[in-house]
Amino acid sequence: xxxxxxxxxxxxxxxxxxxxxxxxxxxxxxxxxxxxxxxxxxxxxxxxxxxxxxxxxxxxxxxxxxxxxxxxxxxxxxxxxxxxxxxxxxxxxxxxxxxxxxxxxxxxxxxxxxxxxxxxxxxxxxxxxxxxxxxxxxxxxxxxxxxxxxxxxxxxxxxxxxxxxxxxxxxxxxxxxxxxxxxxxxxxxxxxxxxxxxxxxxxxxxxxxxxxxxxxxxxxxxxxxxxxxxxxxxxxxxxxxxxxxxxxxxxxxxxxxxxxxxxxxxxxxxxxxxxxxxxxxxxxxxxxxxxxxxxxxxxxxxxxxxxxxxxxxxxxxxxxxxxxxxxx
Amino acid sequence: xxxxxxxxxxxxxxxxxxxxxxxxxxxxxxxxxxxxxxxxxxxxxxxxxxxxxxxxxxxxxxxxxxxxxxxxxxxxxxxxxxxxxxxxxxxxxxxxxxxxxxxxxxxxxxxxxxxxxxxxxxxxxxxxxxxxxxxxxxxxxxxxxxxxxxxxxxxxxxxxxxxxxxxxxxxxxxxxxxxxxxxxxxxxxxxxxxxxxxxxxxxxxxxxxxxxxxxxxxxxxxxxxxxxxxxxxxxxxxxxxxxxxxxxx
Numbered sequence: 104x105x106x107x108x109x110x111x112x113x114x115x116x117x118x119x120x121x122x123x124x125x126x127x128x129x130x131x132x133x134x135x136x137x138x139x140x141x142x143x144x145x146x147x148x149x150x151x152x153x154x155x156x157x158x159x160x161x162x163x164x165x166x167x168x169x170x171x172x173x174x175x176x177x178x179x180x181x182x183x184x185x186x187x188x189x190x191x192x193x194x195x196x197x198x199x200x201x202x203x204x205x206x207x208x209x210x211x212x213x214x215x216x217x218x219x220x221x222x223x224x225x226x227x228x229x230x231x232x233x234x235x236x237x238x239x240x241x242x243x244x245x246x247x248x249x250x251x252x253x254x255x256x257x258x259x260x261x262x263x264x265x266x267x268x269x270x271x272x273x274x275x276x277x278x279x280x281x282x283x284x285x286x287x288x289x290x291x292x293x294x295x296x297x298x299x300x301x302x303x304x305x306x307x308x309x310x311x312x313x314x315x316x317x318x319x320x321x322x323x324x325x326x327x328x329x330x331x332x333x334x335x336x337x338x339x340x341x342x343x344x345x346x347x348x349x350x351x352x353x354x355x356x357x358x359x360x361x362x363x364x365x366x367x368x369x370x371x372x373x374x375x376x377x378x379x380x381x382x383x384x385x386x387x388x389x390x391x392x393x394x395x396x397x398x399x400x401x402x403x404x405x406x407x408x409x410x411x412x413x414x415x416x417x418x419x420x421x422x423x424x425x426x427x428x429x430x431x
Numbered sequence: 432x433x434x435x436x437x438x439x440x441x442x443x444x445x446x447x448x449x450x451x452x453x454x455x456x457x458x459x460x461x462x463x464x465x466x467x468x469x470x471x472x473x474x475x476x477x478x479x480x481x482x483x484x485x486x487x488x489x490x491x492x493x494x495x496x497x498x499x500x501x502x503x504x505x506x507x508x509x510x511x512x513x514x515x516x517x518x519x520x521x522x523x524x525x526x527x528x529x530x531x532x533x534x535x536x537x538x539x540x541x542x543x544x545x546x547x548x549x550x551x552x553x554x555x556x557x558x559x560x561x562x563x564x565x566x567x568x569x570x571x572x573x574x575x576x577x578x579x580x581x582x583x584x585x586x587x588x589x590x591x592x593x594x595x596x597x598x599x600x601x602x603x604x605x606x607x608x609x610x611x612x613x614x615x616x617x618x619x620x621x622x623x624x625x626x627x628x629x630x631x632x633x634x635x636x637x638x639x640x641x642x643x644x645x646x647x648x649x650x651x652x653x654x655x656x657x658x659x660x661x662x663x664x665x666x667x668x669x670x671x672x673x674x675x676x677x678x679x680x
Contacts, residue, residue: 338537
């Protein structure tokens with residue numbers, strides 16, 4: 104006998120049952136994909152060799168890879184590129200909304216809030232091994248940061264040839280051509296709060312043993328387009344920004360030669376929670392290294408032009424690049 | 432010599448990352464000099480006071496007059512309130528490029544205008560409502576006694592409404608003080624710099640120091656208005672408020 108009450112219960116439970124069936128179906132699809140794998144066969148047919156595809160089905164079982172960028176457009180696009188790439192490779196991925204800067208991201212990985220970040224190796228050195236000597240040689244920097252990164256429970260993977268170096272930038276009409284030339288010019292310097300406490304930045308610029316520049320003033324500005332605007336509008340005479348900023352070409356700025364070599368190598372490199380890395384075995388590291396090797400400095404500049412000058416969304420820019428490279 | 436000049440470098444806070452809060456806060460060097468808390472405090476107080484004064488000068492007479500004439504009750508209230516729907520930070524950030532292009536610099540206009548729009552809302556609304564809601568009989572009685580319209584507004588309505596008007600100004604001033612630190616993120620300084628530099632340098636001592644200072648100043652602003660209310664409110668209004676069980680002093 105179905106009383107009205109039981110009928111109501113059945114009606115309530117029906118969607119759950121359907122949901123269960125769907126989930127079960129999805130589950131069996133996943134299991135079956137090891138045998139049939141129509142999607143990855145297709146990928147293997149396409150231009151990319153895609154060595155990792157054979158094991159896609161197994162890898163989907165690991166922990167979700169949560170990637171987060173820092174809160175400026177280049178980092179957001181990089182996080183989208185890595186996140187979408189891993190997703191296409193069959194990993195469970197969550198691309199988090201970008202927030203904060205390096206310290207927040209390193210803390211987040213250490214605390215397990217997320218598990219993958221892509222950072223600039225020179226910046227990581229300034230944060231985790233501030234006493235180590237800065238170097239323009241990427242391998243020397245990697246040697247100094249490998250252990251501190253392990254200490255926060257993470258692993259540094261291969262760095263990319265793509266470099267977003269710090270740059271000392273002046274307006275095009277400046278008479279200086281090297282940073283040393285700035286010493287007598289009584290410039291106002293604009294840079295982020297981080298710069299003030301770094302030997303690779305303000306401390307090195309003012310150090311009498313290195314550049315020995317005396318600035319007329321130091322203006323703290325949020326890292327980002329505000330720096331370019333301040334320079335363009337004569338609020339400051341020089342800024343420390345990144346050399347992949349598209350505003351440099353657009354506004355006719357000049358990057359001064361770092362003749363005493365205080366700016367470290369700033370190749371991008373993934374830093375991933377060791378726990379997550381080990382859960383997937385060597386395949387994940389191989390996949391990430393493969394992607395890192397494909398990104399170039401010109402790509403970074405192209406992405407920044409899209410996002411900062413043409414105001415396009417980072418995720419679209421990332422998708423287009425991955426498609427152009429045959430990675431999606 | 433160069434070292435000394437570097438020490439006199441303005442507009443930047445760099446302290447050891449592992450310094451304790453009390454060690455930092457009670458170090459005299461933290462408070463003095465062009466970089467010190469006192470200089471930042473003056474920056475903040477001057478801007479906040481200027482914003483609040485201009486907001487009062489603009490909103491109180493306008494609202495009082497419109498309320499007395501019973502004009503624009505819905506439209507003006509709506510217009511004022513809607514400006515509150517846009518975040519103050521967004522207004523200030525949008526105004527920065529505009530100000531830079533005109534050669535006016537980062538400060539003070541973008542942050543001034545944004546804070547002004549923030550302050551106008553409670554002052555205008557409180558003034559309008561307070562005067563609009565004075566009992567009809569009181570106003571008619573004043574009119575019967577031969578008061579001119581101007582005297583009715585200033586000596587009767589305004590006097591009776593003064594407690595609520597001051598409360599609106601107090602709310603505005605506290606909001607302005609608590610919001611002013613966003614200027615540090617838009618090329619300015621003031622007390623917000625400690626929060627900004629603390630975030631940038633991963634130094635919690637500075638962040639906490641900034642919060643304590645901003646919170647302290649906001650609390651002090653509230654207390655100042657309590658004292659001000661004691662000083663400027665007409666005795667009769669204060670007595671009336673007490674009788675009605677109001678907490679106003």
